[in-house]
Amino acid sequence: MNTGGRRTRVTAVRIAAVFSAVALVLTGCAGEQVTGELQTEGDVAGLPVTHFDSGLKDGAPTPDLKAEGATDSHADQLALASVADVTDYWEKEMPRDFDEKFKPVSELLSYDPTSTAKEVCGANTADLAMNAFYCPLNDMVAWDRKVLLPLLEEKFGEMAVTAVLSHEFGHAVQTRLGEKAGIDDNTSTIVKEQQADCFMGAHMRWIAEGNSKYFELSTSDGLNEVLGALFMIRDPAGADFSEEGAHGSGFDRTYAVQLGFEEGGARCAEIDQAEADERITEVPFKNAADRETRGEADISWTTMEYVQMSLDDAFSGAGVDAPKLVEGDGTCRRGVSTPPVSYCEQDNEVNLDMTTLAEIGQPADQQAEMTGQESPDAGLGDFAAFSEVASRYVQGIQKGVGAPAKGSQAGLRTACLVGAWAQYVNSPNGKGLYLSPGDLDEAIAELLQPRSLLAADIEGHRVANGFARIEALRNGFLEGSQACTDTYK
Template identity: 50%
Template sequence: MAGVLVVSLTACGGNDGGTAAASVDGLPITHFESGLRPDAPPPDVQVRNVSDDQADQLAMATIADVETYWSKQLPGDFGVAFKPVSALLSYDSDGPDQQNGCGDLKGIENAFYCGADDSIAWDRGVLLPTMIKQFGPLSVVTVLAHEFGHAVQYRLGKQAGITRTTPTIVKEQQADCFAGGYYHWVVAGDSRYFAVSTAEGLDAALLSLFGVRDEAGTSATARGAHGTGFDRIFAFQLGFEQGPKACAGINEDNLKARVAERPFDPGDKNEGNIDIDDHAIELLKQSLDAAFAGAKASPPKIVDGSGRCQGGPSTPPASYCPGDNTVDIDLPALAALGQPVDLEAEQSGQPSEGRGDFAALSEVASRYALGIEKGVGASIDNANAGLRTACLVGAWAGAVNKLTNTELRLSAGDLDEAISDLLRPDSLIASDVNGQRVAAGFTRVEAMRTGYLQGSAPCSKNYA
């Protein structure tokens, strides 16, 4: 069959060092301790039932900060006068009863915007401390910037296209997007309260967004759906790169075209996870060969070995060996990597050893993609090669379900496994032949999702 992906790479990427795309939306990649600035002013906000806890201090600073941001953006982008929310409430879901316009908050481990009384409330007793423990202080900033996004939605009304019948997923995507717009402003150095680096800082913000994704198998049309991790990060990155106007433009129609969230196929007994064994690798190879047939490069062989190259670059558990155009894999190590994600471990702040079948397959696919890149004369040993590789893995993932004559299919949750892998500092998916990768998870994830949504054409163009 004809290949679905046309990889038309040019050979000119070798000498420019491949650094053009190695930024975060044009901002330099930075490393420093992210969080509340030591010289942050005391936040001028009134919060009912507030404490001295770290969670409350971060929450108050966030509210003060997002109010400054929106007091500029609302008039500037939409011609709407800024109005702070009417009330703020800190409560302990495990403590004495508290109420707001949306009811009694006992046992409600949440942070939310309540339209009935135009207020924002957060659980400083359980939710925020848990998130801080798991994802660090920026998780509080991410959550409350998102909640304030809902307040902005109310203020924009028609301009955000929100009506009584707007599905939850649209509102949630807009709120994630608004949070992304705010983060751009922070990362650019305009915030008086927070300093966030584009590498570890933004990674933490993305991971906290990712950490509260819907469970795999949820339908985007389900009541209360927030989106998969992939969907949530897409919306955040849209706001980060294009600003609040683009967020207000998110609607049911344009969501349909890209939202990844869908239920498990009926009859999928394994809920989407297959064992990574010889058979799985065979299916993967078929699928990759079919997807990249149009590239007119000789397809690399996948060899069950040590996961290393003899006398060449080694990136176990899978290595691309340019010498003989093979991908050498350590099958037992990949099988362990391909175990389902341990959500309990994840929630207690431990990284899960298993990353899911699709994470393991994507790591192998990335080494295969390097072989195709080399075959068409592109560079394989610089930052752009790593990003181009992630983009091609995304393009393959986007094409998998359209391939005929191959059995491998993407199931619900698969993309999130790849995204979660990409956000880890040791992921192979966006790394070059030597295992080097761009330090910003934001940029790595963006590369893969570009390929997933747009196919292989932008991979060679954006990461030349």
């Protein structure tokens, strides 16, 4: 995020709070600090919120599949079960969605990029660490069993491996569908990748609904792990979605997965260049200064003054007294505290622990994330910290208009309003701040943190499933504050 100039990809108007006026009296013991319980009400795209260990089922069958180079390692066992499962999915769903029989892929390859090199699809496996891919020349799905798959499982769990291989099968599906998915030699990379992410989302729903004989997926932590893995494998800030090889920002990729999860594979095949041009947020840095700083601003009281200005202007249509940002220890003298940022109702103030916010706001190290070697000094980025502040600011706005402030709907409304604020910042109307490439991804990274306040109610109780959290932020960003009012009541 930066101060000063403007860049716009969406049209926004000043945010006006139009919540239903509901009387609410908030209570809290003096000095009480809330660590944040999980709110499990509601559903996940029509499915119940479930909690259990996700991954291979106990007693899952051994798939009747062979892959060149495969070993008896757990990584390969997991990969082969994933391939068998996604094959089962498409054998059942392709005739229903596309009136076409699914033909299994011709070849499977497991390789160790640190060992014997092999030429495959015009490249050497020694150069393909941290990769899984579909090779149309051989109709082959291949995976790095030594580096990528163990890292995915360690960081996110077994379902992350299944999700990545499901994405690669999405490209095989495109090859089979051809014009039914609008795919030809001229189709851009971003359209192909968005479709493949979307196809993977449709497969994940099939598992979550209990249709898989190999895997089980909870709609809380399990789906969070899938989204987290996909988010990690995103393009760096400043990439351009029109470039060859573009996969999309984390914001764009999670959108596509959720689209498939909610609407199914037939909808995925409808993603085309016009849709990509309309909604993809991935854009390059607009000037040399932004490229040099990677769009990151210092987390200081000076920048917080810009945040205050931006929030005040964005929510000026609410007709309530705006909360004031104050520097402190992130707690309230009275009532409930949610450090490192607390909305103090009695004083109508947002108390900030600037030291902790500065740690959150340090630039992320995406390359280190991809190798499992995160730097202790790395954070999530400036907009992650600013979004935490905005999430507590909008508590005062919601209280002022009489909207319910507790529970999962209040938490999701909060995330939605943070998204609506981001939309406003990104518009020509925004004052003081403008979004830089990567800022929306920083907000999603914060949303996926266990301690995040972005989708938490006034007492810091956060919504259990990351799917709903991300969807709420996106709804606010794409549709504005009216969507927050209409959707989260």
